[in-house]
Amino acid sequence: MTTPRIEVDLSKIRHNTRCLVGRLKSRGINVTAVTKAVCGHPDIAIAMLDGGATGLADSRITNTRRLRDAGIKCPITMIRPPMLSQVDQIVQNCETSYNTEIDVIARLAAARRTKAVHNIILMVEMGDMREGIMPKDLEAIALQVLKMPGVALQGIGANFACLSGTVPDAATMAAFSALSHEIEVACGHALVTVSGGNSANLPWALGPRPTDRINDLRLGEAILLGVDPVSGDQIDGLYTDAFTLIAEVIETKVKPEPTHPSFVGPPLTASNILPDHDHGARSILSIGKQDTDIAGLTMPAGVTLVGATSDHLVVQTNQSQLCVGNELEFQLNYSALMRAMSAPDTAKVLHNEKQLPEPGPARRSNPCLELV
Numbered sequence: 001m002t003t004p005r006i007e008v009d010l011s012k013i014r015h016n017t018r019c020l021v022g023r024l025k026s027r028g029i030n031v032t033a034v035t036k037a038v039c040g041h042p043d044i045a046i047a048m049l050d051g052g053a054t055g056l057a058d059s060r061i062t063n064t065r066r067l068r069d070a071g072i073k074c075p076i077t078m079i080r081p082p083m084l085s086q087v088d089q090i091v092q093n094c095e096t097s098y099n100t101e102i103d104v105i106a107r108l109a110a111a112r113r114t115k116a117v118h119n120i121i122l123m124v125e126m127g128d129m130r131e132g133i134m135p136k137d138l139e140a141i142a143l144q145v146l147k148m149p150g151v152a153l154q155g156i157g158a159n160f161a162c163l164s165g166t167v168p169d170a171a172t173m174a175a176f177s178a179l180s181h182e183i184e185v186a187c188g189h190a191l192v193t194v195s196g197g198n199s200a201n202l203p204w205a206l207g208p209r210p211t212d213r214i215n216d217l218r219l220g221e222a223i224l225l226g227v228d229p230v231s232g233d234q235i236d237g238l239y240t241d242a243f244t245l246i247a248e249v250i251e252t253k254v255k256p257e258p259t260h261p262s263f264v265g266p267p268l269t270a271s272n273i274l275p276d277h278d279h280g281a282r283s284i285l286s287i288g289k290q291d292t293d294i295a296g297l298t299m300p301a302g303v304t305l306v307g308a309t310s311d312h313l314v315v316q317t318n319q320s321q322l323c324v325g326n327e328l329e330f331q332l333n334y335s336a337l338m339r340a341m342s343a344p345d346t347a348k349v350l351h352n353e354k355q356l357p358e359p360g361p362a363r364r365s366n367p368c369l370e371l372v
């Protein structure tokens with residue numbers, strides 16, 4: 001079969017979504033499934049919807065268009081604040097968008113549309129210091145949005161653990177919940193959606209504290225990779241191997257210690273080459289930095305990463321030698337997954353296993369993430 005390829009087990013994605021939807025439902029929280037890491041792949045999106053996600057969200061208009069072109073009719077939310085240059089495409093493809101700039105909202109309100117109104121969720125800055133309106137400015141902006149024809153104030157949202165790694169703790173989430181109450185009272189307008197954050201919010205959402213007004217989470221990584229992005233731990237009962245990257249061996253040789261010519265430019269860094277003292281056989285795989293985040297790959301047992309360049313991945317094997325044409329399988333973290341899914345030379349091969357093995361036992365138990 002063609003390589004490199006990424007094999008996707010849709011049943012595992014459906015299972016992961018269904019587990020998370022079930023656990024969060026008992027806490028009064030809906031799941032909006034985020035498709036950006038898989039470039040809006042329609043079959044993966046459908047697996048998420050089959051697993052019970054109430055809608056889809058993505059950060060790029062090209063991905064949302066791909067979902068629509070595949071005939072997906074569910075609500076789609078743009079989670080990155082829209083570019084002014086894309087407002088027409090936003091209102092044509094997305095029912096809802098997350099916003100922080102009143103000028104953009106005004107342009108969304110005036111944009112050429114296919115749907116009657118476009119829904120606005122105001123993103124609030126709660127500590128991550130990426131996108132968001134400062135809480136003190138929220139009421140004034142909400143009041144302005146309410147006066148604009150063409151848009152409806154759907155709710156508010158927060159985001160955590162992206163830019164500065166701020167983890168959503170109980171106090172911050174309680175403050176965000178209280179803020180939604182204040183806005184409703186001050187504006188005399190009920191907020192339909194109070195979106196608490198992303199996969200990093202799961203320990204809080206499934207923990208003992210009340211979830212109050214928060215009724216939505218936007219989940220990508222937890223569904224796709226079955227892990228808590230903050231700790232890296234497997235989420236109890238979820239599959240961490242829905243995606244496998246497969247690359248092919250193009251050379252195997254025993255090589256001597258590299259000679260040390262003088263380089264023009266910066267010296268080779270650890271990410272380019274690792275010291276190789278035991279002179280095992282080295283193999284080259286036809287995949288490289290252009291195809292994925294090499295540092296985010298898990299090497300198969302008995303295989304050590306030596307280094308990588310744009311198009312070559314060099315590994316060392318100590319026991320059995322790899323032959324030209326052999327395939328090696330790698331598990332991926334979020335960064336490696338995102339880049340592999342967007343690499344044009346990597347085939348995306350979908351499976352739909354009927355009989356799934358039990359998800360492996362939790363690698364490390366995190367009581368917060370167990371069933372409530």
Ligand SMILES: *Cc1c(COP(=O)(O)O)cnc(C)c1O
Pocket residue numbers: 034036059079080159197198199200218219220221222229
């Ligand atoms: C990427 C993103 C998400 C999803 O994050 P995961 O960690 O993959 O769950 C949610 N909200 C916003 C605004 C995002 O940019």
